[in-house]
Amino acid sequence: MALVDRENRRMVRKLVVVAAGMFAFGYALIPIYKHVCEALGINILALGERQVPGTSTAKPNSQVDLSRTITVEFDANARGPWHFKPAQASVRVHPGELATVMYEFQNVQDRKMAAQAIPSYAPRNAGPHFNKVECFCFQQYTLEPGEKKQWPVAFVIDPKLPKDVTTITLSYTFFEVGGKTPPAPQAAVPAKAGGAG
Structure with a gap:
C-alpha cells in the first residue's frame, strides 16, 4: 500500500x-x-506599437505621383425608400495617395431591412485602377427602422491610371437584399398622405 501511495x-x-x-x-x-516577428520584420502591428504618437519615423509614400491630381466625384443611387448619399461631392487626390470618404445612410422605413451597395466607375477604364482598401460595399448590412449609419470608403488610385483620365466618378447603387422593395413604399404611403411619390 505504501508503495502505491509513493508512486x-x-x-x-x-x-x-x-x-x-x-x-x-x-x-x-x-x-x-x-x-x-520584430526580428524577422513580419509583424507590422508589433512595429507600430513601438512608435510614440507624434514621433513617427515612417518614410513618406514614394509611390505617390505628385505631378498629377485626379478629381474623384461621388454619386449615390438608392433602389428603395431610404436616404443614401456621400458626405462630400468630390475630392482631389494624387495617384498613389490614400483617401477616405464617408457615405451616409438612413433606413426611413418602419421595418428592419438588409441592404448592400454595388460600385461602378466612369470612365470604365478607371475601374481596374481604383483600389478600395476599405469599403462598405464589401458586405451586407441590416438596419433597424430609422437607424442612421456612416460608412467609409478608403481608396488609392493606381499611378498607372492612363494619363488622359483626370476625373473619376465612383457611383454606388444601394439596394435591399431579399427583394422586399415593392411592399415598403406601399406601407409608407398612407403615413405620408399627399407626400412625394
Whole structure:
C-alpha cells in the first residue's frame, strides 16, 4: 500500500510540474511571438506599437505621383425608400495617395431591412485602377427602422491610371437584399398622405 501511495505522489508531482510548465510556456508565447516577428520584420502591428504618437519615423509614400491630381466625384443611387448619399461631392487626390470618404445612410422605413451597395466607375477604364482598401460595399448590412449609419470608403488610385483620365466618378447603387422593395413604399404611403411619390 505504501508503495502505491509513493508512486501516486510521484505521479502527482510530475503532473503538477508538467501543468506548470505548460502554463509558463503559454504565458511566455506572446512576448516570444513579438520578439520573433520584430526580428524577422513580419509583424507590422508589433512595429507600430513601438512608435510614440507624434514621433513617427515612417518614410513618406514614394509611390505617390505628385505631378498629377485626379478629381474623384461621388454619386449615390438608392433602389428603395431610404436616404443614401456621400458626405462630400468630390475630392482631389494624387495617384498613389490614400483617401477616405464617408457615405451616409438612413433606413426611413418602419421595418428592419438588409441592404448592400454595388460600385461602378466612369470612365470604365478607371475601374481596374481604383483600389478600395476599405469599403462598405464589401458586405451586407441590416438596419433597424430609422437607424442612421456612416460608412467609409478608403481608396488609392493606381499611378498607372492612363494619363488622359483626370476625373473619376465612383457611383454606388444601394439596394435591399431579399427583394422586399415593392411592399415598403406601399406601407409608407398612407403615413405620408399627399407626400412625394
